[in-house]
Amino acid sequence: YDPTPPAMRPGDAQSGLFNRYASALSDSINYFWDRYVLTYGLGDQIALLAEMIARLRQAALDTRHNATAFGRQLASPRVLSTLASIIAALAVAFLLARRKRAIFDLIAHRLRQLGIEVRATTTAEEALEMLRARDPEAAKMFEQVIALYEEEQFSSRQDRERLADIRRLLLARR
DSSP: OOOSOGGGSTTOOSSOHHHHHHHHHHHHHHHHHIIIIITOOHHHHHHHHHHHHHHHHHHHHHHHHHHHHHHHHHTSHHHHHHHHHHHHHHHHHHHHHHHTOOHHHHHHHHHHHTTOOOOTTOOHHHHHHHHHHHOHHHHHHHHHHHHHHHHHHHSSSOOHHHHHHHHHHHHHTO
16 A cells, blocks of 8 residues: 555656646645744754854854954054055145135134124124224234235235235234
């Protein structure tokens, strides 16, 4: 007596290949569901925990190895000289950007030092009037700076000498 169901017997032409494949797939799904979901026992849990610990340990070792290799590469003279060059270039760019502040910003900074709050909407003349009310002596000295600034702002071309004069006057007034 052959206990194999008729549909699964080799050479049975009554059922198609697709039906046999679907039946085998269904049996596999039922087996895995039963084995790993319904009857997931203590032995399985211990095996899973041991596998997780082994993988975590290996990951830690790999990370340590990679970090050590990265540290060695980072400490190489080539990388260190490249980093030093980048830092030096950034420092020079920062110093140049700071040195080349806009003339209005320099004037506003100097006016703040004299006690006049200059906002983005404050004109140079308004700032000068506030300075005249607060400190007439400083306002007389500052009139030349404002005149040169307005001349520079509203002329058709920039004059480097005029900009240098404004900077020089602002520095001399400290």
